[in-house]
Amino acid sequence: MDIFTKAEILLRDAQYETWTWIASASPVTCFENAALMGFVHVFDSADGLLGAWKENQQIALARHAASLRGAGAKAWNVYSVFLTPDQDARRGREIERIEEDFSLTRKIARASITTPDDVEKALLPLLSIRSKPLLGASNFETRLRTRLKDIPPDAVTAFLSETTPAEIARILGATS
């Protein structure tokens, strides 16, 4: 899986504009929407990420310094996303602690990014709510009628209407 491509797909689906900027060492995916902007950096290894994230952040900010200076409050909404497919669990936690560094940009730093789902989970702070449960009508009556196929329909109709319990019991006795 190409992390860059998957990230761009997700971001574009979420109404971000995305493009790639080739920095000195590696490509960077830039993204921006009405409120946020940022850069996605992908590293081959956890060590590479831990060793280069600060520099990469700095390079990206420096590259866009002029634009950011004119962005007003939006300049506070810059995200630096650092991702690596490396599954070194020990370093994974160290990488995630990068997120607690609030200087310059909001960071998203994750290791073990190997599936599209991993990319989506990492980019969740940038995306709208993904889960949209469709809780339609429960069709209780229809389901109950289907379930009660051995009960005479008249009795089920009486049960589902305003008929009194005693009358329903009578109908059940008369029709069972």
Place this chain on the structure above:
Amino acid sequence: MRLDFIEVCGFRGFRDLVRINFGRGFTVITGRNGVGKSTLCDAVEFAITGSIDKYAVEKAAKESLSDYLWWRGEGVPNAHYVTASFVADSGNPFTITRTRERGSDRSPEEIHAALCRGPAPDDALRQLTRTSIIRDEWIAALSLDLTETERFDLVRSALGALEGSEAGSRAREVVTAAEAAHAKDEAAYEAARSRLADRLTQQSETQAALSRTGDVSGALQVIAAAAPDAPTELTARLAAGRSALANGRARLGRMGEALQLGREVVAAQAVYNAPEAVANREGASAAHEAAQREHEAAQQAVSEAEQRLVREEEMDAMAASLSLLVEHGERLGLHDDHCPLCAAHRTSDEFAAGLAAARRRITSLASGVQAARDALASAKENARQPSLTLQTATAAVQAHADELRRLRDQEAAHVDFYNQWGLEHRFIQDPDGLEHAISPERDRLIDLERALLVLEASQAVSRMSSIESNISALRAEIEKLAQAVSQSQNAVTAAREIERSVRRVSAEIIDERLAQISPLLNELYQRLRPHANWRTIDYSIRGDVRRFLSLKVGDGLNPQFVFSSGQRRAAGLAFLLSVHLARAWTPLRSLLLDDPVQHIDDFRALHLVEVLAALRLDGRQIICAVEDPALADLLCRRLVSTATEGGRRLDIDLGPLGATSVVTDQEINPMPVGVLRGVATA
């Protein structure tokens, strides 16, 4: 639909009129503690429900929320009311105004119609405010700290799956009604069976009576003879006959007893008067007389011996006195040839001879006592046997006297029995005669009984047809009742099947819906990331009648017990937000949060802001009250403001007289786009 504005006057801490216009996209409200940020949430809730849930159970010193709904500070407000205005996506407004004096200008039904749709839960408006307004004090209380049953109920209500509960209680009522009808049918069936058993017994008895039919006219004559004064009506005559029969049996019984007594008396008399007994009695009498005579003779001899002894003892006493006198005289001796005792002239010889003669005489006087004593002892010994013989003879005579007395008593009791029961006296001395009299009486009673049976049997003919028709009707009735029992049993079975199915379908719907919102809960949990290790949260449902919703992290751990306070609040927020988002029964897309970041660190507060931003991206209206201005800044930057769904920021504070007012009301404009590309446009 979203909140458009809220207007309060004289409500809680707001003395003067304050109107808050909400941004269609978001509104961030800041202010210090106690300036009334929460009151704005209260006002929305009060406008919708007429109450404020967070105070619902709080009561102190007999005061309750209603005493504090309206302004109680200095000064007099111009009015006391709350207005909440909503605007539908179509642009149509819906406004609710509640005044202190007149209450709401909208009925609950109108409010329900505007703010709810589809299958809304019970107490829908309260559920609406509970799931739309997330308060600081509810984040833990309404999420992780809820009991599992309460949590289940909250989620079920939020999901709007209300049909099951209503149908469930209805199904239980139907089961109860069916069971009651069945019990009634069974009781009627059993009663009819019992009546049939009675009738069948009656039928058998009547049948037996029928077999005894005979000469009715002869029977009537017999009864007339037995009860001559009886009425002519058949039933009365039968009753009189039965009464006569009972009396006759009693009399016959007594005659039998009298016969027994008479026979016993005769037997006793025969024994008493038997020749041997007579000879015995005469012999005893003669022996008694002879013994009496012997006894008297012996007693006479004893008496005489006693008299002799008395005499001898008297003489002995005299001899003793004389002896003393002789000894005294001897000691004195002659005195001038004269006896000192009798002064007679005596010589010494004569005096000595006199003394010797006196002594002989004394000796002879004294010697008779012993003989008399011996004679008395002998007489007494001789009298002992006659006395014993007399006692024996007397006892024998007394025994015969007792025997006679007993016989007389028996005879008297016999006569008394005749007197007591009015029996004929001629039979007192004639048991055989009585026995002869008993025999025809017994025959008469047998005839009477037979006559009665014949007469009863004649009645049984007509009774039999009535009983048979009654039995036939009862059998038909039992058939119908058995069918009714079978039907009502079927009704109970069917009612129980309905109840089971209702419960199952309701449970299935809720389970399905929970399964549907589970990814949402997990997504929000992952976004808020309360815990570094446990990245997902799961739920489980158990119970059939009472249902429980458990939240689990990691390997089945309860977050309530393994999370810190801040982590619990973050997990709780995820839960409440998922409940809020899962509601399909309201068009209201406003989420109000009252200071949701207390006890949450900056990192997790940032996650919350990002979650709210994500909700904004979905077009939800976010209204959030916070204390920290920096957090308010962050929210204003991070929540998307667009040309059609703008944002607002309000700062509220207390005025000099303690009334709350809006200090700043700032519109948050959309941010520039195309910044990074260097083509920024505002």
